[in-house]
Amino acid sequence: MARGERSGQRGGGGIEAKAQNAGAAAEAPVDPKTIPALMDLIRLVARSGAPQLKLRLTVSILLTIAGKGLGVLAPLVLGAAVNHLAADQPAGVSVGLGFAGFAVGWAIVRFLSSSAPQLSDVVFAPVRAAAQRTAATETFAHALSLSLDFHQTKRSGSLSRTVDRGSRSVDFLLRILAFNLAPTGLELILAAAVLGGKYDWRFAAVAVVVVVVYSILTFSISNWRIEHRRTMNTADTEAAGQVVDALINYETVKSFGAETRAALGYDRALGAYNDAALKANSSLALLNAVQALIMNIGLGVMAVMAGFEAAAGRMGPGDVTAAVLILISLYAPLNILGFAYREIRQSFIDMEEMLKVTRQTPQVADAPGAADLVRPEGQSGGALAFEDVSFRHDARANGLEDVSFTVQPGTTTALVGPSGSGKSTIVKLALRLLDPQVGRVVIDGADVRDVTQASLRRAVALVPQDVALFNDTLAVNIAFARPEADETAIWAAAEAAELAEFIRSLPDGMETRVGERGLKLSGGERQRVGIARALLADPCILILDEATSALDSRTEAAIQKTLRKAKAGRTTLVVAHRLSTIADAEQILVLKAGRIVERGAHHELVARVGGEYAALWKKQTRGARIGLDGDRQSAG
Ligand SMILES: Nc1ncnc2c1ncn2[C@@H]1O[C@H](COP(=O)(O)OP(=O)(O)OP(=O)(O)O)[C@@H](O)[C@H]1O
Ligand SMILES: [Mg+2]
Known part of the structure; x- marks a missing residue:
């Protein structure tokens, strides 16, 4: 029942597999603590600058509460309808009308209860979008402000993935926590209150016990399953690595007659993958079966209890229907609990990995209250002095003395x-x-x-x-230091850097694109673009x-x-x-x-x-x- 999962399909493990593969390449992220991570999320929303943040927050929370309230109310209306039908009256127009009125009411309440969360999502979406954008922009800007040391150590690919995954998980977390988990908790309280208040406290107890047992079992089975999925992803990476390695080195493989050995290695890696995939698959089936078992035990107990009450005349037949329906609608959102739990865990990890970047302090930073450099009047060129400078990279033994x-x-x-x-x-x-x-x-x-x-x-x-260039035109690259420079100034700089003649000989002139890192230019041309830029x-x-x-x-x-x-x-x-x-x-x-x-x-x-x-x-x-x-x- 855990949605969003395609198990037993190699290389097709969905978002989860990709995320974990990429994560495995970097140092393994740790599970963050939930409360501080939640606070981080709330702080992100607070500084997101979303339009009408407070209003949107209030309206969407009210809509969510209304939706859940109506959801609990709907079975009661249907119960009333059934009670009307079963009431000891001669069949006739009045019964029919009463029943029809309640039944139509039931349909309307159900409709309202299921459209309220949709409306709430529409109201809240700009907040999610703003939070996601803030998170991504902040991290990018902060990463750029970090010192040389950070940039020499980082891997650009992983950093960009970290920002990407982190900001997307902000959106996911807001959606699932605000519109799935929290409302389900609310629904449980409402349902328990109605069951206990209108019928019998034991009904409420059944609902609560079932949800609690259900959640605990889902969480523990999911935790255990995460291990299988991890093994599966590792085995998948390993198998792919073996194939690519052997194919790249096919000359070595062939010249040493190692074809069979390479194929056997691949087969072994696939075997390990299969074992893990089978375990992941059967554990998913087990999870689904356990979930179904608990739910249906709950429903059975509830139906029997309600039946006894009805037999004793303390409840109408409609009330039995209502009690069972309340339980069923309470269970519906629980279906995705396993999936939600796993994704929430992963999303918190991703978000914290991203925030970790923003928590790094640059080694080189402006001193508090630093002023602008003042140039002495009428002096051509600046004065530069090194005074007894010593510098050592990291913990290296040698450096400048x-x-x-x-x-x-x-x-x-x-x-x-x-x-x-x-x-x-x-x-x-x-x-x-x-x-x-x-x-x-x-x-x-x-x-x-x-x-x-x-x-x-x-x-x-x-x-x-x-000199490394941006993958853009010559004009943009030369004007990088002064983007507002006009064409005359750009040409003058090119002229001074002995570049103008070359640029004029190009079919696209200044608009020529220089390729990734400027690799479509020769080394000397690149250097002269660097000089023009500096000039x-x-x-x-x-x-x-x-x-x-x-x-x-x-x-x-x-x-x-x-x-x-x-x-x-x-x-x-x-x-x-x-x-x-x-x-x-x-x-x-x-x-x-x-x-x-x-x-x-x-x-x-x-x-x-x-x-x-x-x-x-x-x-x-x-x-x-x-x-x-x-x-x-x-x-x-
Ligand atoms: N980021 C770094 N971390 C650690 N060591 C570094 C780092 N950058 C440079 N070094 C080391 O510092 C020493 C001096 O490097 P530097 O780049 O200043 O040399 P250079 O005189 O410019 O050499 P070249 O003529 O080859 O450009 C070298 O031993 C180098 O390995
Ligand atoms: Mg050098």
């Missing part, structure tokens, strides 16, 4: 050093995507922790190591984390030209891999294992005997010469 340097306004500082030495980490600290454990980062005299992140990021723009933001500090992948010399020359233009009138911090590109920088910092080991201008560093930079320079210029020779040879 005691990094101190100053970048004067309007000048260029280059960071060089081997891969993993901490260059990108310095960039992230300057943008305050991370906060240092020791020391401070200062921009225009202000500790970056004391100003708002919004004003900081308006002042500083980054062209990251690998349009017009920052006072420009940070370029140069891509490690070697660009061809023509693209590199183009980018060099771009950068020279971009540097005009601003402070720049460049992470460079080719030293030839930074020969004109005012200051070069050589980083090694998280420490600055050398600093100075290019000519000073090159001249240093036995210096890191000098060695690197020698290696790169020799490499370039060999490369040129190679080119010449292959050309010749």
Whole structure:
């Protein structure tokens, strides 16, 4: 009788199977406590900003109560009709009319009682929708506000599923709790009151005992069944995994003659699935049988008791009908109790998983009362300083140690050093995507922790190591930092980034879509879109984390030209891999294992005997010469 279930059907386990499969991939969520979860739900509704929240809530609760009241009243009206029929009167027009009047009344009351919840749902639906929307938006916005650390750890797919499932379960919970479970409880009280008040307290006792026993058995059998369904889902995932794995690796399977072994493995996984599916199926049958048994025992006891009362003349035959009908209509909503219980449990889990995201506090947050960054008048470019900064990722043994340097306004500082030495980490600290454990980062005299992140990021723009683009047009991607920018400004930025010619050569021009993460563009083109985007933001500090992948010399020359233009009138911090590109920088910092080991201008560093930079320079210029020779040879 548990609805919404298709058992014994592989891969077709409905919502439940999908939800659990996805859940199994992440860390297993725990069952939340009911009362706090209910409070969470109520708080969500309260801040949902639904239109006429109070009015809608009141009206729908009143309609629900009215519906249940009428539902209990209906059997009484029919009972009265039957009593009329059976009354010891000569058959005739008066009896017929009386009976017909009550019977029609019964039909009307029944109709009203079943349309009241529909009406109530219509009134309440906007509240559910608003709560669902609030939950989803809040979680999304909060997830975006969380720090780098969260985003580097999360799995985008699971996060989006968490938000999706969580917000949908808010809707489901509101519907089932407000219009199913609570009203059924109310109906039980009403029915017990009527049975006890109008007939006999023992009738009420039968109704209550039956519902209580029914519920307890349903809950415990459902709990036990959940295990079977879980085993079933695990076995299903396992079987699918085996097949896909063997099919992907078919060459290995074939070349080692392992076809039979692979097929046997699949068969074993299917066997485990079958066992679990059979158990799930028979336990469902058991649940249904137990439910039916209890209900019918209740009905039987009630009918016999009422029959004795009627025989003793204390009740009319119509009253027997009414008592039994009240019980039957009370049982109707209980049919879905098993299903509702399981889904409610799952929905609470889903909702709490979603709320867990909103409860995470960002590691990097605006200080209370943080002010906007104030730019000094008439200064071209911002001043950037690192003061004794140390930073370590998580619990790693190594990180940045005691990094101190100053970048004067309007000048260029280059960071060089081997891969993993901490260059990108310095960039992230300057943008305050991370906060240092020791020391401070200062921009225009202000500790970056004391100003708002919004004003900081308006002042500083980054062209990251690998520019990722939105799956949208070039125009939208370039204008990302300033969506209100007009076409002229966008073209000017493209021009400055040496991108305009390329864009003009495209059939769709600025409206060209760049594909997922911009993968329809070459690496160099992507980087120039990143530069155009940063230039349009017009920052006072420009940070370029140069891509490690070697660009061809023509693209590199183009980018060099771009950068020279971009540097005009601003402070720049460049992470460079080719030293030839930074020969004109005012200051070069050589980083090694998280420490600055050398600093100075290019000519000073090159001249240093036995210096890191000098060695690197020698290696790169020799490499370039060999490369040129190679080119010449292959050309010749
Ligand atoms: N989120 C992170 N969690 C833990 N460790 C990290 C994280 N990001 C970077 N690291 C580590 O910090 C060190 C410095 O990384 P960083 O990205 O700053 O190097 P880099 O100098 O930019 O190197 P490359 O030239 O290869 O880009 C590396 O050892 C890296 O593994
Ligand atoms: Mg890097």
